[in-house]
Amino acid sequence: MKPFLFSVLVTFSLFQQTFGQNKTKTEQQFFDLETNWMNAWKNKDEATVRKIIADDFALTSGLTAGELVYKETWIEHAMHGFDCQSFSIDTIKVRMYGNTAVLNIWWHQVATINGKDWSGSALLTDVWVKKNDEWQVVARHATPLPKK
Amino acid sequence: MLMTMICIVSCSASAQTPVSGSTAKELEEAESKMFVGILHHNADYFKDYVASDYITINADGIMADKEQTYADSSRFKILNDFSWKLSDKKIRAYGDVGIITGRARIYMKDDFAAEFLYTAIFVKDHQKWMFTGWQGTMSKDSPKPPSIPSK
Secondary structure (H helix, E strand, O other), X not given: OOHHHHHHHHHHHHHHHHHOOOOOHHHHHHHHHHHHHHHHHHOOOHHHHHHHEEEXXXXXXXXXXXXXXXXXXXXXXXXXXXXXXXXXXXXXXXXXXXXXXXXXXXXXXEXXXXXXXXXXXXXXXXXXXXXXXXXXEEEEEEEEOOOO | OOEEOOOOOOXXXXXXXXXXXXXXXXXXXXXXXXXXXXXXXXXXXXXXXXEXXXXXXXXXOOEEEHHHHHHOHXXXXXXXXXXXXXXXXXXXXXXXXXXEEEEXXXXXXXXXXXXXXXXXXXXXEOOEEEEEEEEEEEOOOOOOOOOOOOO
C-alpha cells in the first residue's frame, strides 16, 4: 500500500473511532468557540478576534520558516492578508485538564492569501485556557494535509 | 543520538503567563526524556510516561493514538537512524498543562535531512509530567524528508 494512502486510511480510521457519534456537550462548546473565532477571522471582526485570542497566543505553522506567529502578527495577517470564503470544522476532539482544553481538529478552508489560493485541509491542535470565566485560545499548531 | 538541548530556558514564556523556573526545568526534563523514549521506541517510557489519551499528529499528516503510535514500527526504524538538534524552544504552563514549542533539525549521519516545527503537550498527573500530545509540521524551507515505508 502506498504510504500516502496508508496515512489517509489510518487518519480516517482514528477519526471514525473518535467521532463516529454525535458531539458531546464539551465538544459542542468548543466547536462553537472555534466557529466564533474563525467567523471573526472570516468577517475581519478584529474586536472579536482580540477578545478570543490571549495576549500570549502563539501559532506554529509550516507557513513560516520556524518562527512563531504571535497575537499581533496573527491579527495583522488575518485582517489584511487572508480572504476566507468558507471554512468547516469537520471533526473535533476535546481533552479537558482543569481550566485548560486541548483540541484536535480536522479543518478545511477555501481561502486566499494576498490573492493566492490557500485552500485545503489541515490538522490543528488548539489549546484554550479559561481566564476570568472566559475561554481564550493560547496556542494553535497547524499541519496542512497533502492535496488529493 | 545527538541531542542539543537549549539550556537557557525562557524564565518568562510571556508577560501574562510566566512559567516558574522549576516548572520550566521539569518540563524540559520531561521533553528530553520524551525524545529519547519515543525515538528509541522504549516500552517502559510508553507505559510510564505516555498518557492513555495521547494523540500525535505527525509532520506527514499521520494522526495516531498511543497504541497506534507504539505499533508503528516502520516509523521507529527510520527514526532510529536520525540525530536531532532542537532550538527556538518556548515553554509555557497553564495549571497542570505544559506546552513546549520548538524547532527540530534532523540529520542522517552528518547530512541535514529535514526540519520540522513541533508542539509537545505534557499534563501533570500525580507529580509526573505525562506526554499527552504532539504535533509536527515540516518547516517552509525544509528539504523533503525521507518517506516512511508502508507496512
